[in-house]
Amino acid sequence: MxxxxxxxxxxxxxxxxxxxxxxxxxxxxxxxxxxxxxxxxxxxxxxxxxxxxxxxxxxxxxxxxxxxxxxxxxxxxxxxxxxxxxxxxxxxxxxxxxxxxxxxxxxxxxxxxxxxxxxxxxxxxxxxxxxxxxxxxxxxxxxxxxxxxxxxxxxxxxxxxxxxxxxxxxxxxxxxxxxxxxxxxxxxxxxxxxxxxxxxxxxxxxxxxxxxxxxxxxxxxxxxxxxxxxxxxxxxxxxxxxxxxxxxxxFEGRWGNDGVDIPEDEDPAPNGPRFRTDAASGGDWFRSMNRPYDPFNECKRRDYGAVIYDPWYWASGYGLNVPWESPDDCQDASFNIMPPDGIQRAVSGNQLYIGWNSVSNASGYRVLLGVSPGVYTSEFDSAGSTTFSTYLENDTYYLALVAFNQFSQSEISQEIAVTVGPNSSPLSAPVDANVLVEDEKVTISWGTVFGASGYIARYGLESGQYTGSLDLGNITSIETELPPGSYFLKIAGYGGIDKTPGLYTDEIEVFVSDPLDTPVVVGPGSSVPPIPVIANLTTALKWDAVEGADYYKLSLRDFTLNKSVFNIEVEGTTSFVATGLLLGHSYWWTVSACNSSTCSDSSSRHYFQVN
Structure with a gap:
Protein backbone atom coordinates (compact mmCIF):
# COMPACT_ATOMS: atom_id res chain seq x y z
CA MET A 1 0.00 0.00 0.00
CA PHE A 251 20.77 5.91 -19.46
CA GLU A 252 23.65 7.14 -17.27
CA GLY A 253 22.80 10.84 -17.26
CA ARG A 254 20.68 12.89 -14.90
CA TRP A 255 16.90 12.54 -15.02
CA GLY A 256 16.27 16.26 -15.08
CA ASN A 257 17.96 19.56 -15.82
CA ASP A 258 21.73 19.37 -15.60
CA GLY A 259 22.17 22.55 -13.57
CA VAL A 260 23.74 24.59 -16.38
CA ASP A 261 20.90 27.00 -17.10
CA ILE A 262 18.24 26.28 -14.50
CA PRO A 263 17.22 28.87 -11.87
CA GLU A 264 19.33 29.17 -8.73
CA ASP A 265 16.62 27.56 -6.61
CA GLU A 266 16.55 24.47 -8.83
CA ASP A 267 18.97 21.57 -8.38
CA PRO A 268 19.99 18.89 -10.89
CA ALA A 269 18.10 15.63 -10.69
CA PRO A 270 19.67 12.32 -9.61
CA ASN A 271 20.82 9.55 -11.89
CA GLY A 272 18.56 6.60 -12.62
CA PRO A 273 18.33 3.37 -10.58
CA ARG A 274 21.22 1.61 -12.26
CA PHE A 275 23.73 4.45 -12.07
CA ARG A 276 22.88 6.21 -8.85
CA THR A 277 25.99 7.68 -7.23
CA ASP A 278 26.37 10.36 -4.60
CA ALA A 279 29.11 12.89 -4.04
CA ALA A 280 30.88 13.43 -0.73
CA SER A 281 33.72 15.58 0.44
CA GLY A 282 36.93 14.29 -1.11
CA GLY A 283 35.38 12.44 -4.02
CA ASP A 284 32.54 10.23 -5.18
CA TRP A 285 30.86 7.67 -2.99
CA PHE A 286 31.34 5.24 -5.79
CA ARG A 287 28.58 2.79 -6.62
CA SER A 288 26.25 3.56 -3.75
CA MET A 289 22.69 4.78 -4.11
CA ASN A 290 22.87 7.09 -1.11
CA ARG A 291 25.67 7.80 1.31
CA PRO A 292 24.83 7.85 5.04
CA TYR A 293 23.68 11.20 6.36
CA ASP A 294 26.74 12.44 8.24
CA PRO A 295 26.25 15.26 10.76
CA PHE A 296 29.10 13.82 12.82
CA ASN A 297 31.73 13.66 10.04
CA GLU A 298 32.49 10.08 11.06
CA CYS A 299 31.02 8.07 8.19
CA LYS A 300 33.65 6.05 6.38
CA ARG A 301 33.68 5.56 2.67
CA ARG A 302 32.36 2.28 1.38
CA ASP A 303 34.58 -0.18 -0.44
CA TYR A 304 35.46 0.95 -3.98
CA GLY A 305 35.53 -2.68 -5.08
CA ALA A 306 31.86 -3.34 -4.41
CA VAL A 307 29.63 -4.44 -7.28
CA ILE A 308 27.47 -1.73 -8.80
CA TYR A 309 23.70 -1.92 -8.32
CA ASP A 310 24.23 -3.81 -5.05
CA PRO A 311 21.56 -3.24 -2.37
CA TRP A 312 23.50 -5.07 0.36
CA TYR A 313 26.47 -2.79 -0.10
CA TRP A 314 24.26 0.29 0.03
CA ALA A 315 22.28 -0.82 3.09
CA SER A 316 25.45 -1.65 5.01
CA GLY A 317 26.02 2.07 5.54
CA TYR A 318 23.04 2.49 7.85
CA GLY A 319 22.43 1.56 11.48
CA LEU A 320 19.65 -0.90 12.29
CA ASN A 321 16.58 0.53 14.07
CA VAL A 322 18.32 3.80 14.97
CA PRO A 323 17.25 7.37 14.06
CA TRP A 324 19.13 9.69 11.75
CA GLU A 325 20.21 11.86 14.66
CA SER A 326 22.22 9.02 16.25
CA PRO A 327 25.92 8.45 15.50
CA ASP A 328 25.06 4.74 15.44
CA ASP A 329 23.31 5.33 12.11
CA CYS A 330 26.66 6.17 10.55
CA GLN A 331 28.07 2.79 9.63
CA ASP A 332 30.00 1.31 6.74
CA ALA A 333 30.38 -1.97 4.91
CA SER A 334 32.84 -3.33 7.46
CA PHE A 335 30.02 -3.92 9.94
CA ASN A 336 28.76 -6.66 7.67
CA ILE A 337 31.93 -8.70 8.16
CA MET A 338 31.21 -11.94 9.97
CA PRO A 339 33.83 -13.71 12.11
CA PRO A 340 35.48 -16.70 10.41
CA ASP A 341 33.95 -20.13 11.02
CA GLY A 342 34.64 -23.71 10.03
CA ILE A 343 38.03 -23.64 11.78
CA GLN A 344 40.14 -26.79 11.35
CA ARG A 345 43.48 -27.58 12.95
CA ALA A 346 46.21 -30.17 12.57
CA VAL A 347 49.52 -30.78 14.36
CA SER A 348 52.53 -32.56 12.90
CA GLY A 349 55.39 -32.63 15.38
CA ASN A 350 55.67 -29.03 16.49
CA GLN A 351 54.11 -27.59 13.35
CA LEU A 352 50.58 -26.23 13.67
CA TYR A 353 48.29 -26.00 10.63
CA ILE A 354 44.91 -24.22 10.68
CA GLY A 355 42.32 -23.42 8.02
CA TRP A 356 38.90 -21.73 7.92
CA ASN A 357 36.06 -20.67 5.64
CA SER A 358 36.43 -17.43 3.69
CA VAL A 359 34.36 -14.43 4.81
CA SER A 360 32.50 -12.15 2.42
CA ASN A 361 33.87 -8.56 2.30
CA ALA A 362 37.05 -9.55 4.16
CA SER A 363 40.40 -8.60 2.66
CA GLY A 364 42.49 -10.42 5.27
CA TYR A 365 42.58 -12.42 8.50
CA ARG A 366 44.45 -12.31 11.80
CA VAL A 367 45.28 -15.37 13.90
CA LEU A 368 45.17 -14.70 17.65
CA LEU A 369 47.20 -17.06 19.84
CA GLY A 370 47.78 -17.48 23.57
CA VAL A 371 48.36 -20.08 26.28
CA SER A 372 45.31 -19.10 28.38
CA PRO A 373 41.66 -19.10 27.31
CA GLY A 374 40.63 -15.70 25.95
CA VAL A 375 44.09 -14.17 26.45
CA TYR A 376 45.95 -13.71 23.17
CA THR A 377 49.58 -12.68 23.38
CA SER A 378 50.56 -13.23 19.74
CA GLU A 379 48.98 -12.07 16.51
CA PHE A 380 49.71 -13.29 12.98
CA ASP A 381 48.49 -11.92 9.64
CA SER A 382 47.56 -14.63 7.13
CA ALA A 383 48.08 -12.21 4.20
CA GLY A 384 44.59 -12.84 2.86
CA SER A 385 44.90 -16.64 2.86
CA THR A 386 42.42 -18.91 4.67
CA THR A 387 45.21 -21.22 5.86
CA PHE A 388 48.11 -20.60 8.20
CA SER A 389 50.95 -22.61 9.76
CA THR A 390 53.61 -21.87 12.36
CA TYR A 391 56.17 -23.68 14.54
CA LEU A 392 55.28 -23.83 18.26
CA GLU A 393 56.95 -25.16 21.39
CA ASN A 394 55.35 -28.00 23.34
CA ASP A 395 52.28 -26.59 25.10
CA THR A 396 48.51 -26.20 24.90
CA TYR A 397 47.42 -23.14 22.94
CA TYR A 398 44.16 -21.25 22.50
CA LEU A 399 43.51 -19.56 19.20
CA ALA A 400 40.83 -17.52 17.46
CA LEU A 401 40.46 -15.58 14.21
CA VAL A 402 39.41 -12.10 13.13
CA ALA A 403 38.39 -11.06 9.59
CA PHE A 404 39.07 -7.48 8.49
CA ASN A 405 39.03 -5.07 5.56
CA GLN A 406 40.41 -1.57 5.07
CA PHE A 407 37.78 -0.06 7.36
CA SER A 408 37.37 -2.30 10.39
CA GLN A 409 37.28 -5.90 11.58
CA SER A 410 34.85 -8.59 12.66
CA GLU A 411 34.26 -9.85 16.14
CA ILE A 412 36.58 -12.62 17.41
CA SER A 413 35.68 -16.09 16.18
CA GLN A 414 34.90 -19.06 18.36
CA GLU A 415 38.03 -20.12 20.26
CA ILE A 416 39.61 -23.55 19.83
CA ALA A 417 42.29 -25.30 21.90
CA VAL A 418 45.18 -27.27 20.44
CA THR A 419 48.04 -29.17 22.06
CA VAL A 420 51.49 -29.25 20.47
CA GLY A 421 54.11 -31.82 21.44
CA PRO A 422 53.97 -35.39 22.79
CA ASN A 423 50.35 -34.92 23.83
CA SER A 424 49.41 -33.00 20.71
CA SER A 425 45.88 -33.03 19.44
CA PRO A 426 45.51 -35.82 16.85
CA LEU A 427 44.21 -35.31 13.37
CA SER A 428 40.43 -35.39 13.10
CA ALA A 429 38.77 -38.61 12.01
CA PRO A 430 37.63 -38.80 8.39
CA VAL A 431 33.93 -38.11 7.99
CA ASP A 432 31.28 -39.13 5.47
CA ALA A 433 32.64 -42.65 5.04
CA ASN A 434 30.61 -44.52 2.45
CA VAL A 435 30.60 -48.14 1.19
CA LEU A 436 29.19 -49.30 -2.13
CA VAL A 437 29.12 -53.03 -2.96
CA GLU A 438 28.10 -54.29 -6.38
CA ASP A 439 28.47 -58.07 -6.48
CA GLU A 440 32.17 -58.52 -5.57
CA LYS A 441 33.25 -54.97 -6.51
CA VAL A 442 33.70 -52.80 -3.41
CA THR A 443 34.15 -48.99 -3.37
CA ILE A 444 34.96 -47.18 -0.12
CA SER A 445 35.21 -43.36 0.08
CA TRP A 446 35.64 -40.79 2.86
CA GLY A 447 36.06 -37.05 3.43
CA THR A 448 39.42 -35.31 3.52
CA VAL A 449 41.09 -34.60 6.85
CA PHE A 450 42.65 -31.17 7.27
CA GLY A 451 46.42 -31.47 7.72
CA ALA A 452 46.59 -35.10 6.59
CA SER A 453 49.27 -36.06 4.09
CA GLY A 454 47.84 -39.55 3.62
CA TYR A 455 45.50 -42.21 5.01
CA ILE A 456 45.84 -45.62 6.61
CA ALA A 457 43.31 -48.45 6.97
CA ARG A 458 43.24 -51.19 9.60
CA TYR A 459 41.20 -54.25 8.70
CA GLY A 460 40.13 -57.72 9.88
CA LEU A 461 37.58 -60.46 9.44
CA GLU A 462 35.93 -59.96 12.83
CA SER A 463 34.49 -56.86 14.43
CA GLY A 464 37.05 -55.03 16.57
CA GLN A 465 39.90 -57.41 15.66
CA TYR A 466 42.21 -55.86 13.07
CA THR A 467 44.93 -58.15 11.77
CA GLY A 468 46.43 -55.94 9.07
CA SER A 469 46.98 -52.35 7.98
CA LEU A 470 47.35 -50.70 4.60
CA ASP A 471 48.89 -47.34 3.69
CA LEU A 472 46.41 -45.88 1.22
CA GLY A 473 48.47 -42.85 0.28
CA ASN A 474 46.96 -39.45 -0.41
CA ILE A 475 43.60 -40.64 -1.77
CA THR A 476 40.07 -40.50 -0.40
CA SER A 477 38.59 -43.58 -2.08
CA ILE A 478 39.58 -47.13 -2.90
CA GLU A 479 38.11 -49.71 -5.24
CA THR A 480 38.77 -53.44 -4.98
CA GLU A 481 37.23 -56.87 -5.49
CA LEU A 482 36.65 -59.14 -2.49
CA PRO A 483 35.39 -62.71 -2.26
CA PRO A 484 32.10 -63.30 -0.43
CA GLY A 485 32.33 -62.68 3.30
CA SER A 486 32.25 -59.97 5.98
CA TYR A 487 35.09 -57.48 6.45
CA PHE A 488 35.69 -54.82 9.11
CA LEU A 489 37.94 -51.76 8.84
CA LYS A 490 38.53 -48.22 10.06
CA ILE A 491 40.41 -45.36 8.42
CA ALA A 492 42.55 -42.50 9.78
CA GLY A 493 44.54 -39.67 8.31
CA TYR A 494 48.23 -39.31 9.11
CA GLY A 495 50.80 -36.52 8.95
CA GLY A 496 54.45 -35.85 9.61
CA ILE A 497 57.51 -37.87 8.74
CA ASP A 498 56.57 -40.74 11.04
CA LYS A 499 53.03 -40.91 9.57
CA THR A 500 51.41 -41.02 13.00
CA PRO A 501 47.70 -41.69 12.45
CA GLY A 502 45.08 -39.40 13.88
CA LEU A 503 41.62 -40.37 15.03
CA TYR A 504 40.02 -43.32 13.25
CA THR A 505 36.55 -43.51 11.80
CA ASP A 506 33.94 -45.64 13.46
CA GLU A 507 34.17 -49.25 12.36
CA ILE A 508 33.08 -49.81 8.77
CA GLU A 509 31.50 -53.15 7.88
CA VAL A 510 31.74 -54.46 4.34
CA PHE A 511 29.56 -57.41 3.39
CA VAL A 512 30.10 -59.24 0.10
CA SER A 513 27.35 -61.74 -0.58
CA ASP A 514 27.33 -65.05 -2.38
CA PRO A 515 25.16 -64.86 -5.50
CA LEU A 516 21.45 -65.01 -4.64
CA ASP A 517 19.04 -67.45 -6.24
CA THR A 518 16.30 -66.09 -8.44
CA PRO A 519 12.93 -66.15 -6.62
CA VAL A 520 10.40 -68.77 -7.69
CA VAL A 521 7.04 -67.17 -8.48
CA VAL A 522 4.02 -68.77 -6.80
CA GLY A 523 1.39 -66.71 -8.58
CA PRO A 524 -0.65 -65.31 -10.10
CA GLY A 525 0.31 -65.55 -13.72
CA SER A 526 2.17 -67.80 -16.07
CA SER A 527 5.37 -67.37 -18.03
CA VAL A 528 3.95 -69.40 -20.94
CA PRO A 529 0.54 -69.37 -22.65
CA PRO A 530 -2.28 -69.61 -21.95
CA ILE A 531 -2.48 -66.44 -19.80
CA PRO A 532 -4.48 -67.18 -16.64
CA VAL A 533 -7.46 -65.00 -15.73
CA ILE A 534 -8.27 -63.47 -12.32
CA ALA A 535 -11.73 -62.22 -11.42
CA ASN A 536 -10.89 -59.40 -8.99
CA LEU A 537 -9.34 -55.94 -9.38
CA THR A 538 -6.99 -56.83 -6.51
CA THR A 539 -4.53 -59.70 -6.32
CA ALA A 540 -1.64 -60.87 -4.13
CA LEU A 541 1.70 -61.34 -5.89
CA LYS A 542 3.52 -64.25 -4.22
CA TRP A 543 6.93 -65.91 -4.44
CA ASP A 544 9.17 -68.29 -2.49
CA ALA A 545 11.73 -66.93 -0.01
CA VAL A 546 15.39 -66.81 -1.07
CA GLU A 547 18.14 -67.59 1.43
CA GLY A 548 20.37 -64.57 2.12
CA ALA A 549 17.87 -62.05 0.76
CA ASP A 550 17.02 -59.00 2.91
CA TYR A 551 14.41 -57.52 0.58
CA TYR A 552 12.80 -58.02 -2.82
CA LYS A 553 12.29 -55.80 -5.86
CA LEU A 554 8.90 -56.00 -7.55
CA SER A 555 7.91 -54.65 -10.94
CA LEU A 556 4.31 -54.66 -12.26
CA ARG A 557 3.45 -53.43 -15.77
CA ASP A 558 0.13 -52.90 -17.58
CA PHE A 559 0.70 -54.88 -20.78
CA THR A 560 -2.42 -53.46 -22.43
CA LEU A 561 -1.32 -49.83 -21.98
CA ASN A 562 2.41 -50.63 -22.16
CA LYS A 563 2.79 -48.63 -18.95
CA SER A 564 4.53 -49.28 -15.63
CA VAL A 565 2.22 -49.67 -12.63
CA PHE A 566 4.93 -49.75 -9.97
CA ASN A 567 8.57 -50.58 -9.21
CA ILE A 568 8.94 -51.10 -5.46
CA GLU A 569 11.04 -52.77 -2.78
CA VAL A 570 9.43 -54.88 -0.05
CA GLU A 571 11.11 -56.20 3.09
CA GLY A 572 10.18 -59.01 5.49
CA THR A 573 7.54 -60.62 3.29
CA THR A 574 7.15 -62.85 0.23
CA SER A 575 3.88 -61.39 -1.01
CA PHE A 576 2.46 -58.02 -2.01
CA VAL A 577 -1.14 -57.01 -2.70
CA ALA A 578 -1.58 -55.16 -5.99
CA THR A 579 -4.69 -52.97 -6.09
CA GLY A 580 -6.42 -50.76 -8.64
CA LEU A 581 -6.17 -53.24 -11.49
CA LEU A 582 -8.22 -52.41 -14.58
CA LEU A 583 -10.94 -54.67 -15.95
CA GLY A 584 -10.06 -56.21 -19.31
CA HIS A 585 -6.34 -55.41 -19.03
CA SER A 586 -3.40 -57.80 -19.18
CA TYR A 587 -0.42 -57.47 -16.81
CA TRP A 588 3.02 -58.98 -16.22
CA TRP A 589 5.27 -58.86 -13.17
CA THR A 590 8.75 -59.90 -12.02
CA VAL A 591 10.57 -60.23 -8.70
CA SER A 592 14.26 -60.33 -7.74
CA ALA A 593 15.98 -61.02 -4.39
CA CYS A 594 18.47 -58.51 -2.91
CA ASN A 595 20.71 -57.77 0.06
CA SER A 596 23.18 -54.96 0.78
CA SER A 597 25.72 -56.54 -1.53
CA THR A 598 23.92 -57.84 -4.57
CA CYS A 599 20.64 -58.67 -6.29
CA SER A 600 19.64 -61.82 -8.10
CA ASP A 601 18.42 -61.99 -11.64
CA SER A 602 14.77 -61.11 -12.08
CA SER A 603 12.29 -63.93 -12.36
CA SER A 604 10.74 -64.60 -15.72
CA ARG A 605 7.73 -62.48 -16.60
CA HIS A 606 4.45 -63.85 -15.31
CA TYR A 607 1.34 -62.72 -17.21
CA PHE A 608 -2.29 -62.56 -16.07
CA GLN A 609 -5.58 -61.02 -17.24
CA VAL A 610 -8.35 -59.24 -15.31
CA ASN A 611 -11.87 -60.21 -16.47
Missing part, protein backbone atom coordinates in the same frame (compact mmCIF):
# COMPACT_ATOMS: atom_id res chain seq x y z
CA UNK A 2 1.27 3.48 -0.91
CA UNK A 3 0.12 6.28 1.39
CA UNK A 4 0.34 9.74 -0.19
CA UNK A 5 0.74 12.89 1.90
CA UNK A 6 -1.13 16.18 1.47
CA UNK A 7 0.28 19.73 1.82
CA UNK A 8 0.32 21.18 5.33
CA UNK A 9 0.71 24.68 6.70
CA UNK A 10 3.39 23.42 9.07
CA UNK A 11 6.59 22.98 7.11
CA UNK A 12 7.22 22.97 3.38
CA UNK A 13 4.33 22.21 1.03
CA UNK A 14 3.96 21.73 -2.70
CA UNK A 15 3.59 24.92 -4.73
CA UNK A 16 0.57 23.57 -6.60
CA UNK A 17 -2.25 21.96 -4.68
CA UNK A 18 -4.38 20.71 -7.60
CA UNK A 19 -6.31 18.59 -5.15
CA UNK A 20 -9.05 18.06 -7.74
CA UNK A 21 -6.61 16.43 -10.16
CA UNK A 22 -6.28 12.67 -9.88
CA UNK A 23 -2.54 12.46 -10.58
CA UNK A 24 -0.92 15.06 -8.37
CA UNK A 25 2.83 15.54 -8.25
CA UNK A 26 3.49 12.88 -5.64
CA UNK A 27 2.18 9.98 -7.74
CA UNK A 28 4.97 7.66 -8.94
CA UNK A 29 4.74 7.67 -12.70
CA UNK A 30 5.67 5.37 -15.55
CA UNK A 31 8.82 6.45 -17.38
CA UNK A 32 7.34 5.53 -20.76
CA UNK A 33 4.63 8.15 -20.20
CA UNK A 34 7.26 10.77 -19.50
CA UNK A 35 8.92 9.93 -22.80
CA UNK A 36 5.74 10.16 -24.89
CA UNK A 37 5.23 13.15 -27.16
CA UNK A 38 3.23 16.12 -25.82
CA UNK A 39 3.55 19.50 -27.61
CA UNK A 40 2.28 21.44 -24.58
CA UNK A 41 5.04 20.24 -22.26
CA UNK A 42 8.17 18.81 -23.84
CA UNK A 43 10.94 16.70 -22.39
CA UNK A 44 14.14 17.17 -24.33
CA UNK A 45 17.33 15.18 -24.42
CA UNK A 46 20.35 17.44 -23.95
CA UNK A 47 23.39 16.10 -25.83
CA UNK A 48 26.79 17.41 -24.77
CA UNK A 49 28.63 15.96 -27.75
CA UNK A 50 27.91 14.56 -31.20
CA UNK A 51 26.35 11.09 -31.22
CA UNK A 52 25.44 8.70 -34.02
CA UNK A 53 21.88 7.38 -34.23
CA UNK A 54 21.41 4.99 -37.12
CA UNK A 55 23.07 6.70 -40.11
CA UNK A 56 22.76 10.19 -38.64
CA UNK A 57 25.37 12.19 -36.74
CA UNK A 58 23.52 14.39 -34.27
CA UNK A 59 25.44 17.45 -33.02
CA UNK A 60 25.25 18.78 -29.44
CA UNK A 61 21.95 20.42 -28.55
CA UNK A 62 18.49 19.89 -27.11
CA UNK A 63 16.21 17.39 -28.88
CA UNK A 64 12.65 16.20 -28.15
CA UNK A 65 12.58 12.57 -27.11
CA UNK A 66 10.47 11.78 -30.19
CA UNK A 67 13.20 13.20 -32.46
CA UNK A 68 13.42 11.23 -35.72
CA UNK A 69 10.69 8.93 -34.48
CA UNK A 70 12.71 7.61 -31.54
CA UNK A 71 10.42 7.65 -28.52
CA UNK A 72 13.02 5.99 -26.36
CA UNK A 73 16.44 7.30 -27.30
CA UNK A 74 17.89 7.07 -23.83
CA UNK A 75 19.40 3.59 -24.02
CA UNK A 76 21.20 3.98 -27.35
CA UNK A 77 25.02 3.91 -27.07
CA UNK A 78 26.37 7.43 -27.12
CA UNK A 79 23.00 8.88 -26.13
CA UNK A 80 23.10 7.01 -22.83
CA UNK A 81 26.32 8.81 -21.80
CA UNK A 82 26.51 10.26 -18.30
CA UNK A 83 27.33 13.68 -19.79
CA UNK A 84 23.82 13.92 -21.29
CA UNK A 85 20.66 14.77 -19.37
CA UNK A 86 16.92 15.32 -19.65
CA UNK A 87 15.64 18.89 -19.97
CA UNK A 88 12.13 19.51 -18.66
CA UNK A 89 10.53 22.63 -20.16
CA UNK A 90 9.09 24.83 -18.75
CA UNK A 91 10.69 24.76 -15.33
CA UNK A 92 7.57 25.25 -13.21
CA UNK A 93 8.08 28.97 -13.00
CA UNK A 94 5.31 31.06 -11.46
CA UNK A 95 2.27 31.43 -13.71
CA UNK A 96 2.99 28.25 -15.70
CA UNK A 97 0.08 26.29 -14.28
CA UNK A 98 -1.12 25.01 -17.65
CA UNK A 99 2.26 23.54 -18.53
CA UNK A 100 2.56 21.93 -15.14
CA UNK A 101 -0.82 20.35 -15.61
CA UNK A 102 0.27 19.13 -19.03
CA UNK A 103 3.11 17.23 -17.41
CA UNK A 104 0.68 15.70 -14.95
CA UNK A 105 -1.68 14.64 -17.70
CA UNK A 106 1.01 12.50 -19.25
CA UNK A 107 1.50 10.59 -15.99
CA UNK A 108 -1.11 7.91 -16.72
CA UNK A 109 -1.54 4.98 -14.34
CA UNK A 110 0.98 5.20 -11.47
CA UNK A 111 3.85 2.71 -11.67
CA UNK A 112 6.33 1.13 -9.27
CA UNK A 113 9.52 -0.44 -10.64
CA UNK A 114 11.22 -3.37 -8.92
CA UNK A 115 14.23 -5.62 -9.25
CA UNK A 116 15.05 -8.93 -7.49
CA UNK A 117 18.68 -9.54 -6.48
CA UNK A 118 20.15 -12.87 -5.32
CA UNK A 119 23.46 -13.41 -3.55
CA UNK A 120 23.22 -17.15 -2.88
CA UNK A 121 26.90 -17.85 -3.54
CA UNK A 122 28.17 -16.15 -0.39
CA UNK A 123 27.64 -16.28 3.37
CA UNK A 124 25.02 -13.52 3.15
CA UNK A 125 22.45 -14.01 5.92
CA UNK A 126 19.76 -12.36 3.79
CA UNK A 127 20.66 -13.47 0.24
CA UNK A 128 17.54 -12.12 -1.50
CA UNK A 129 16.76 -8.43 -1.96
CA UNK A 130 13.77 -6.80 -3.65
CA UNK A 131 14.37 -3.18 -4.55
CA UNK A 132 11.40 -0.93 -5.38
CA UNK A 133 11.88 2.33 -7.31
CA UNK A 134 9.49 5.27 -7.67
CA UNK A 135 9.90 8.00 -10.32
CA UNK A 136 8.35 11.46 -9.79
CA UNK A 137 8.60 14.19 -12.40
CA UNK A 138 9.33 17.04 -9.95
CA UNK A 139 10.71 17.46 -6.44
CA UNK A 140 8.79 20.52 -5.22
CA UNK A 141 9.82 20.70 -1.58
CA UNK A 142 13.42 21.44 -0.72
CA UNK A 143 16.37 21.58 -3.11
CA UNK A 144 13.84 21.56 -5.93
CA UNK A 145 14.61 19.69 -9.11
CA UNK A 146 12.75 17.95 -11.96
CA UNK A 147 13.03 14.20 -12.25
CA UNK A 148 13.14 12.40 -8.89
CA UNK A 149 13.93 8.75 -8.06
CA UNK A 150 13.24 7.25 -4.60
CA UNK A 151 13.40 3.65 -3.36
CA UNK A 152 12.55 1.00 -0.75
CA UNK A 153 14.49 -2.27 -0.38
CA UNK A 154 13.38 -5.47 1.36
CA UNK A 155 15.93 -8.13 2.38
CA UNK A 156 14.82 -11.78 2.70
CA UNK A 157 16.49 -14.88 4.12
CA UNK A 158 17.10 -18.05 2.12
CA UNK A 159 13.56 -19.26 2.97
CA UNK A 160 12.13 -16.02 1.47
CA UNK A 161 11.08 -14.65 4.85
CA UNK A 162 11.41 -10.82 4.99
CA UNK A 163 14.01 -9.85 7.61
CA UNK A 164 15.01 -6.21 7.03
CA UNK A 165 13.68 -3.22 5.11
CA UNK A 166 15.32 0.07 4.12
CA UNK A 167 13.29 3.19 3.32
CA UNK A 168 15.25 5.73 1.27
CA UNK A 169 14.63 9.46 1.51
CA UNK A 170 16.83 11.88 -0.46
CA UNK A 171 20.40 11.58 0.79
CA UNK A 172 19.50 9.30 3.71
CA UNK A 173 17.85 5.99 4.53
CA UNK A 174 16.22 4.30 7.52
CA UNK A 175 16.97 0.61 8.04
CA UNK A 176 14.66 -1.53 10.19
CA UNK A 177 14.14 -5.14 11.17
CA UNK A 178 10.96 -6.45 9.57
CA UNK A 179 9.34 -6.95 12.99
CA UNK A 180 9.97 -3.39 14.20
CA UNK A 181 6.93 -2.25 16.21
CA UNK A 182 7.22 1.23 14.69
CA UNK A 183 5.20 0.19 11.64
CA UNK A 184 3.56 -3.10 12.67
CA UNK A 185 0.04 -1.72 12.09
CA UNK A 186 0.69 -1.11 8.39
CA UNK A 187 2.73 -4.28 7.76
CA UNK A 188 1.47 -7.80 7.11
CA UNK A 189 3.43 -11.04 7.25
CA UNK A 190 4.83 -10.53 3.76
CA UNK A 191 3.85 -7.02 2.59
CA UNK A 192 4.76 -3.53 3.71
CA UNK A 193 3.35 -0.03 3.24
CA UNK A 194 5.26 3.08 2.26
CA UNK A 195 4.39 6.64 3.32
CA UNK A 196 5.40 9.13 0.61
CA UNK A 197 6.27 12.60 1.88
CA UNK A 198 4.60 15.62 0.35
CA UNK A 199 6.46 17.38 -2.43
CA UNK A 200 9.78 15.64 -1.87
CA UNK A 201 8.57 12.02 -2.20
CA UNK A 202 10.80 10.54 0.50
CA UNK A 203 9.87 6.96 1.44
CA UNK A 204 9.01 6.35 5.10
CA UNK A 205 7.82 3.39 7.17
CA UNK A 206 5.12 5.18 9.15
CA UNK A 207 2.87 8.27 9.28
CA UNK A 208 4.51 11.33 10.79
CA UNK A 209 7.10 13.99 10.12
CA UNK A 210 10.89 13.86 10.09
CA UNK A 211 13.47 16.57 10.62
CA UNK A 212 15.71 16.44 7.58
CA UNK A 213 18.66 18.84 7.73
CA UNK A 214 16.57 21.31 9.76
CA UNK A 215 13.52 21.09 7.49
CA UNK A 216 10.35 19.18 8.31
CA UNK A 217 9.45 16.43 5.88
CA UNK A 218 5.74 15.60 6.14
CA UNK A 219 4.73 11.99 5.56
CA UNK A 220 1.36 11.73 7.28
CA UNK A 221 -0.24 9.57 4.59
CA UNK A 222 -3.28 11.88 4.52
CA UNK A 223 -3.34 12.49 0.76
CA UNK A 224 -4.97 9.28 -0.41
CA UNK A 225 -3.76 5.73 -1.04
CA UNK A 226 -2.67 3.58 -3.95
CA UNK A 227 -3.58 -0.09 -3.53
CA UNK A 228 -2.03 -2.61 -5.92
CA UNK A 229 -4.85 -5.09 -5.29
CA UNK A 230 -7.32 -2.46 -6.53
CA UNK A 231 -5.30 -1.83 -9.68
CA UNK A 232 -4.24 1.65 -8.54
CA UNK A 233 -0.71 1.15 -9.89
CA UNK A 234 1.30 -1.32 -11.94
CA UNK A 235 4.52 -3.19 -11.07
CA UNK A 236 7.28 -3.23 -13.71
CA UNK A 237 10.38 -5.45 -13.55
CA UNK A 238 13.62 -3.51 -14.07
CA UNK A 239 15.37 -6.85 -14.58
CA UNK A 240 13.22 -7.44 -17.65
CA UNK A 241 14.10 -3.97 -18.98
CA UNK A 242 17.79 -4.87 -18.67
CA UNK A 243 17.26 -7.61 -21.26
CA UNK A 244 16.77 -4.85 -23.86
CA UNK A 245 20.24 -3.40 -24.67
CA UNK A 246 18.61 -0.08 -25.70
CA UNK A 247 16.18 0.33 -22.78
CA UNK A 248 16.07 3.63 -20.88
CA UNK A 249 17.42 1.74 -17.83
CA UNK A 250 20.91 2.09 -19.40
Missing amino acids: IYLSAPNSDGFAVDLLDSEYGFSDYHPMRVDNLLSSNPQATVDLRLKSTVTVGQDNIPPGDYPLDFQGYVNLLGIPGVRSASNSLLFSPLWESGQRDEKLAFKERAGTPAVYFRVFRDTGSQNLFPIAIQYWFFYFYNDWFLNHPGDWESVTVFLDADTNPREIVFSAYNEANRYTWTNELFEETRSADHFSVFVSNGGHGSYAYAGETNYSGVKDLHWGDGGTLDYLNGDYVLIDLGALEQDPYSWIW
